[in-house]
Amino acid sequence: MTGPGTAPARGRTRSSQAPARLQGIDGARGLALLGMMATHLMATFSADSTLTPTWVGLTFSGRSAALFAVLAGVGLALSTGRTRPPSGPELWAHRRGIAARAAVIGAVGLLLGGLEVNVAVILVHYAVLFLCVLPFIGLRLPVLCAWAAGWVLLSPVLGYLIRPWFLDPLPPLQLGHNPSIEDFQTPAALVADIFVTGYYPVLQWLSYLLIGLAIGRLALTTAGVQLLLVTGGAAVAATAKVMGVLAIDEWGGREALLATRDSHSYPLDSLLQVNLAGVDQTGSWWWLATSAPHSGTTLDLLHTSGVAAAVIGLCLLVGRLSDWLGLRLLLPFSGPGAMTLTLYSVHVWAVAATYKRPLPSGWTPEGLYLAHAFLAIGIGMLFSVLGWRGPLEWLAHAASSLARNPRGGVR
Secondary structure, eight states: OTTTTOOOTTOOOHHHGGGGGGGGHHHHHHHHHHHHHHHSOOBBSSSSSSSSBBBHHHHHHEEEEEEEHHHHHHHHHHHTTTTSOOOOOHHHHHHHHHHHHHHHHHHHHHHTTSSSSSSOHHHHHHHHHHHHTTTGOOOOOHHHHHHHHHHHHHHHHHHHHHHHHHHHSSSSOSSSSSSOOGGGGHHEEEEHHHIIIISHHHHHHHHHHHHHHHHSSSSSHHHHHHHHHHHHHHHHHHHEEEEEEHHHTTTTTHHHTTTSSSGGSSSSHHHHHHOOSSSSOEEEEEEEGGOTOOOOOOOHHHHOOOOOHHHHHHHHHHHHHHHHHTOTHHHHHHHTTTTTTHHHHHHHHHHHHTSSSOOOOTHHHHHHOOOOOOHHHHHHHHHHHOOOOOHHHHHHHHHHHHOOOOOOOOO
């Protein structure tokens, strides 16, 4: 899901592109893609009755998808003036372009939603997030930071308060599967799932795009900002995680959560470490004190956003080192990171093709992951060396260009 305006145009040389793009951003996006693939193909819990978290679940669950979303905001900032937000007619042209790009991403997501697959496809929610962030594109950095902070603090509370309104009806306003074209027949459930009750609730996930937009408005080419992202992001992530652990383990949160309804129908300790998506987080305000992945709480948003900022800063520093050495150290990640919409879509389709089928003799989930990862890296590097956009990136770019400048054609 490459950010707007970040993919290289066909036929342009690397030297002409270097001033206009940041390879570290594509590198971070490539890491996010590989992390999401890991959670799709390898177990996040052990197969026995204990459901013990695996290293994949402990490392990537919640963090890879959040990195994607934060990078979406960064990409929007980079394509709309970088440190100088657009205004006037230019702002409206950018908004039209972003909306057109969102339409392409959403259409691809709806098509993938029709597949039978055990992957929570993010694209429809991703597209809606692009539309929801449009009012914030022209904001100055201090105002944008205030909005981001307020959203991180208040959206989880609002989500906690209104979620029962959508889950209490029979049937609940929740899809229980990826959004697809057929779900337009039940618009109330579709809208509720996208914004509140689904795997990637837009109400809270807009925080990631606002944070990414703020990061993208910084002077990302300077070493000081890159170091600040690494150190500040790591500090925020560690503080949020420690606060969540203390709240649950030391301050009485665990007992309160175990007293809620249906609390004994799932291994709470394991889910708090890996994934709270699908858990009925009602009946106690202590749900808002966790930092569990996919819990959508303030501490979860802060932890995953902090990790994302640190990864982005680290990749930018590696990109700086690459420029100094005259090498392309990030190419194995920046290559696939420049065409994630295409590679993610192909990956989901490939996972669907093997869903509920036994793996070929001699194959393991780890081997299957390595096959997906190395193919993505190889294809991404090839397209990058040739200076090509991915097919879906080209389509999204064309739609965006036409929407921004209907008389100017595709550039």
